[in-house]
Amino acid sequence: MNGSLRTRILTSGNTTNLTANFIRKFEPSEKFGSVYAIPSTDTVIAMEQGTGDPQYRYTIYDLHSGTERFRFEGDSLIPVGDGLFLTGLGGRSGYVGTQNLLASDGSTIRAVPIPSYSSSQYPSMPSTALPMFLGDGAYDPTSGDELWRSSQLVDTQMAGTSSTIAAIVGNAILVTSPESRTISALDIESGRQLWQTPRQDAYWIRNGVTNGENFVFSDYTGIHSIRAHDGKMMWSVPLPAVVDPRGVAIANAGNNVSFSWKNHFAVWR
Numbered sequence: 001m002n003g004s005l006r007t008r009i010l011t012s013g014n015t016t017n018l019t020a021n022f023i024r025k026f027e028p029s030e031k032f033g034s035v036y037a038i039p040s041t042d043t044v045i046a047m048e049q050g051t052g053d054p055q056y057r058y059t060i061y062d063l064h065s066g067t068e069r070f071r072f073e074g075d076s077l078i079p080v081g082d083g084l085f086l087t088g089l090g091g092r093s094g095y096v097g098t099q100n101l102l103a104s105d106g107s108t109i110r111a112v113p114i115p116s117y118s119s120s121q122y123p124s125m126p127s128t129a130l131p132m133f134l135g136d137g138a139y140d141p142t143s144g145d146e147l148w149r150s151s152q153l154v155d156t157q158m159a160g161t162s163s164t165i166a167a168i169v170g171n172a173i174l175v176t177s178p179e180s181r182t183i184s185a186l187d188i189e190s191g192r193q194l195w196q197t198p199r200q201d202a203y204w205i206r207n208g209v210t211n212g213e214n215f216v217f218s219d220y221t222g223i224h225s226i227r228a229h230d231g232k233m234m235w236s237v238p239l240p241a242v243v244d245p246r247g248v249a250i251a252n253a254g255n256n257v258s259f260s261w262k263n264h265f266a267v268w269r
Helices: none
Strands: 009-012 022-025 033-038 043-049 056-062 068-074 076-080 084-089 098-102 108-111 124-126 132-134 137-139 146-149 165-170 172-177 182-187 193-198 208-210 214-218 222-227 233-238 249-253 256-261 264-268
Touching: 043 076, 056 076, 068 076, 068 084, 165 208, 165 214, 208 249, 214 249
Parallel strands: 124 165
Antiparallel strands: 009 022, 033 043, 043 056, 056 068, 076 084, 084 098, 098 108, 132 137, 137 146, 165 172, 172 182, 182 193, 208 214, 214 222, 222 233, 249 256, 256 264
């Protein structure tokens, strides 16, 4: 860093020589930028703030050789599937914009018909190969081919279109609907609905854990367990009166379930 100028450097090597394979220096810039590696896809993404529209400039490199693959200007670029990329353009507050699925060389595979904000990280323990979920569709993670689509994968009631996926358990994708106040299960391979269970606080289902058979989650009323193959509620525990449900976190604790809120912490078998 020299004054307000920042120089980003990408190197590849070993523990004794960090530049043994290659070193690449990027042009100094006053703009915000970052370089991060995605080892699972042999990719390096260099990002620099743009002039405003589009917001960012991306350059994608091969992780092993440092060779440039392609460039993209837009609002977002994230790795998805097996070496593919999801790009966003024209997104603003309350509006997703357009999204495209790119191949590893930057060529466009397809436009995502119903773009959506991605759901936050959800618990996943599938019993079969998992597709990519983009907007209202499921796609092959290698080719980007469309497998099936379902309007139940997205919620358009809130600001912007967002994902409704709460968990993936066994062969079921558990989705929530604030409008119908239900939890539903969709078959991973076909997208057909397997079952639907009424849930008044479906709009507030946040975090949870799964063992591949059940999904344990919290909402405004308490902590609950639902069986994934038929939607049966297995048990419910009300929250203590002093607990604000907005701050509750449910997490995996080995083969147990942990509950935390502020300075309260408990582990259930």
